[in-house]
Amino acid sequence: DVKVTQSSRYLVKRTGEKVFLECVQDMDHENMFWYRQDPGLGLRLIYFSYDVKMKEKGDIPEGYSVSREKKERFSLILESASTNQTSMYLCASRGVRPHYEQYFGPGTRLTVT
Amino acid sequence: QQQVKQSPQSLIVQKGGISIINCAYENTAFDYFPWYQQFPGKGPALLIAIRPDVSEKKEGRFTISFNKSAKQFSLHIMDSQPGDSATYFCAASKEAGSYQLTFGKGTKLSVIP
Numbered sequence: 001d002v003k004v005t006q007s008s009r010y011l012v013k014r015t016g017e018k019v020f021l022e023c024v025q026d027m028d029h030e031n032m033f034w035y036r037q038d039p040g041l042g043l044r045l046i047y048f049s050y051d052v053k054m055k056e057k058g059d060i061p062e063g064y065s066v067s068r069e070k071k072e073r074f075s076l077i078l079e080s081a082s083t084n085q086t087s088m089y090l091c092a093s094r095g096v097r098p099h100y101e102q103y104f105g106p107g108t109r110l111t112v113t
Numbered sequence: 114q115q116q117v118k119q120s121p122q123s124l125i126v127q128k129g130g131i132s133i134i135n136c137a138y139e140n141t142a143f144d145y146f147p148w149y150q151q152f153p154g155k156g157p158a159l160l161i162a163i164r165p166d167v168s169e170k171k172e173g174r175f176t177i178s179f180n181k182s183a184k185q186f187s188l189h190i191m192d193s194q195p196g197d198s199a200t201y202f203c204a205a206s207k208e209a210g211s212y213q214l215t216f217g218k219g220t221k222l223s224v225i226p
Contacts, residue, residue, distance in 0.1 A: 004156070040122070042202060042218035043157070058213070090156055101147070102214060104156030 003027075004105035006091055012111045019078040021108050023091030030095065032074035033058075033102065034066065037088040049074055081112045116140050117205050119217025126224050132190040134220045136203035139184065143205040147214070148177065148188050151200045160201070161188070193224045 007022035025032065033048040035058075045058030047066040055066050063085060067075045074093075078085055088109050092102040118137045126132045136146075147162035163170045163177040163186065170177045176189040190197055200221050204214040 040218060042119075043216040045213060048213065092156075101159045101162075104149075104158065106154070106156050 004091055004093055004103050006089075006105040006108050008108050009106065010109050010111075012113065013078075013081050014113055015082060017078075017081050017112075019081050019110065019112075021076040021078075021089055021091075021110070023074045023076070023093075023105055024072055025074075025091075025093035025103070026072065027093065027095065027103070028071065029093040029103075030071070031093060032068065033092040033094070034064075034074065034076045035090045035092065036060070037090055037107070043090065046076065081110075083112050086110060086112045116215045117203060117217045119203050119220060121220060122218070123221045124223070126190075126193045126222065128193065128195060128224055128226050130193050130224075132193045132197070132222055132224070133187060134201055134203070134222070135185065135187045136205075136217050137183075137185045138205050138215075140205070140207075140215075141184070142207050143215075145206045146177070146179065146186050147204050148175075149202040149204065149216075151202065151219075153199075157202060190222075193222075195224045195226055198222055198224050 004025045013019050034046045035043040037043050044060050046064050049055045049068040065077045088107050090107045091105040094102045116139050148160045149157035150160040151157040161172050161175050165181050174191045179186045200219045202219045203217040206214045
């Protein structure tokens with residue numbers, strides 16, 4: 001079974017703090033993704049990575065950065081957390097063709113106060 | 114610009130009834146259409162997917178109907194059960210050279226006894 005784990009299920013941070021969200025997958029997948037999920041807005045792609053040290057901006061990258069130093073680990077960084085970044089953050093991974101399924105982690109609910 | 118429009122936002126169905134969720138897309142280059150199911154506190158998980166070379170795909174009680182000319186696809190859940198209560202997301206992507214799934218905004222399904 002594919003397993004995608006996220007470092008925290010719940011996180012509370014203060015405005016202006018630097019926040020790290022960690023994601024690890026155990027299936028040797030090339031592609032990894034970070035989404036945020038907000039009620040009524042669905043899943044929106046923040047960043048994705050198609051290989052180690054490679055990254056691409058998604059639809060809403062502003063205020064975020066990412067790091068992928070090892071194939072199994074993809075980190076999302078909020079350089080200076082703001083209240084509008086309070087959300088559910090979901091990490092996903094995907095192998096190469098023909099398997100296009102994205103496997104999601106359980107999510108991290110981040111609250112910025 | 115929202116590329117995948119999903120309706121309804123919420124749906125209440127009696128146990129044993131048929132649940133129908135609809136999606137419409139704009140990008141004619143899309144050629145992979147998955148549905149994801151998400152239970153509270155969990156990440157989304159792939160439920161069923163279709164490619165445009167077929168008009169229907171069935172897996173157990175779940176069926177995707179696909180209308181390429183109308184650029185629409187829908188999820189039908191037959192004999193809906195309380196355990197089907199979840200949020201459902203449609204999505205679309207281009208298989209060749211793309212890593213991104215574009216998601217609809219989700220439908221919260223409640224199946225009442």
